[in-house]
Amino acid sequence: MFENLKKELNIESHNYFGDSISNENQDYLDTFSNFNEKIGLPKHPHTGNSSSLIPYQMEIFNLFDEKKQNKFHIIKSRQIGVTEIILRILAFHSFHKYKGGKIRILTGTREKTASKLMQRFKELFRNVPQLIEEQKYVLRIKLVNGTEIEALPSNSDAIRGDTKINAIFIDEAAHYNLKDDSVVLDAIQPIVFTNKADIFLVSTPNGPRGFFYDIKYSKNDYTKLEYNYTSAINYIYSKEEIELELNRQDIDVEQEYCCNFTSGRNSVFGNDFVTGDHEISW
Numbered sequence: 001m002f003e004n005l006k007k008e009l010n011i012e013s014h015n016y017f018g019d020s021i022s023n024e025n026q027d028y029l030d031t032f033s034n035f036n037e038k039i040g041l042p043k044h045p046h047t048g049n050s051s052s053l054i055p056y057q058m059e060i061f062n063l064f065d066e067k068k069q070n071k072f073h074i075i076k077s078r079q080i081g082v083t084e085i086i087l088r089i090l091a092f093h094s095f096h097k098y099k100g101g102k103i104r105i106l107t108g109t110r111e112k113t114a115s116k117l118m119q120r121f122k123e124l125f126r127n128v129p130q131l132i133e134e135q136k137y138v139l140r141i142k143l144v145n146g147t148e149i150e151a152l153p154s155n156s157d158a159i160r161g162d163t164k165i166n167a168i169f170i171d172e173a174a175h176y177n178l179k180d181d182s183v184v185l186d187a188i189q190p191i192v193f194t195n196k197a198d199i200f201l202v203s204t205p206n207g208p209r210g211f212f213y214d215i216k217y218s219k220n221d222y223t224k225l226e227y228n229y230t231s232a233i234n235y236i237y238s239k240e241e242i243e244l245e246l247n248r249q250d251i252d253v254e255q256e257y258c259c260n261f262t263s264g265r266n267s268v269f270g271n272d273f274v275t276g277d278h279e280i281s282w
Helices: 002-008 023-030 032-039 055-063 082-093 111-123 182-195 210-217 239-245 265-269 271-275
Strands: 018-020 071-076 102-107 132-134 140-143 148-152 165-171 198-203 223-227
Touching (some): 055 223, 082 111, 082 198, 111 140, 111 148
Parallel strands (some): 102 165, 165 198
C-alpha cells in the first residue's frame, strides 16, 4: 500500500547511491558492465568507433577491492587506455565506495593537462546528465549524491589541507618537472594514511629517478602492475602497426612503449622534449 501511495504522490525512491535517483536509473548503476553500457563504451582513438574494454582494463577493475584500501602503482605504455579505465572506475565508484566523498585528480605534467583530464571525466556523464549537480567550473564536478571530483594543478601544495578525500589519482606520476619530486608524495601520504584513501599512481616511465621509480623497486604495500604495448595489440593497433612504431628513432621506445626506466631523451631533457605536452589520449 505504501508503494502505491508513493507512486500516486510521484515520490522518487531514495537509495544508497545518494540523492533522489529514480528506480529507472538504478539498474545501470548496479554493475560496472551496465554502467559502461549506459555512459557509452570507449571510443577507438583512430576509428572513433565504440570499443569494448580491453582484458587488461577489466583486470584492473577486478583487482579493485570495494571493502579495503587500494594502492595501485601502474607502469604503462603510452596510449593504451590505462587512464581511461581509471577514470571509469572513479566514475562508477562515485556511486558506490566514494559516494558523497571527494576524489582528487592530479597530473605530473602541465595544469592544462589536468583540465583536459577533467573534461574527459565529465564526458563520461554526457549520456547521464541527470547524475550531475554542478559542473560550471573547469576543474571540478559535483554529482547529485554529493560526490565531488576535482582536478588539481601539478604541484605538491595543491592537495595540502584538503580533508575527507576518498581517492587520489595521479596520472603521469613520473613526469613531475622537479629535481626532487618526493615532496609530491610527502603531501599525499598523510591523506592516504589518515583517510585510508585509495591511491592510483599511473605513468609511463621517465628515467631511473623520482618517487614513481622508487616505489616500483622498493618494498611496500602497493599493487604493482605493468602493461606494455603488447596489452593493446589487436585492440588499439595491429601487430604490424606497433612494429613500425617501435622502429622510430625520434622517441625512446623502451620507455614509451616497453615500460623500461631508461636514461633516454625524455629523462635527460624533460618530458616536453619528446612528447610535447605529454598529453593523455585514450
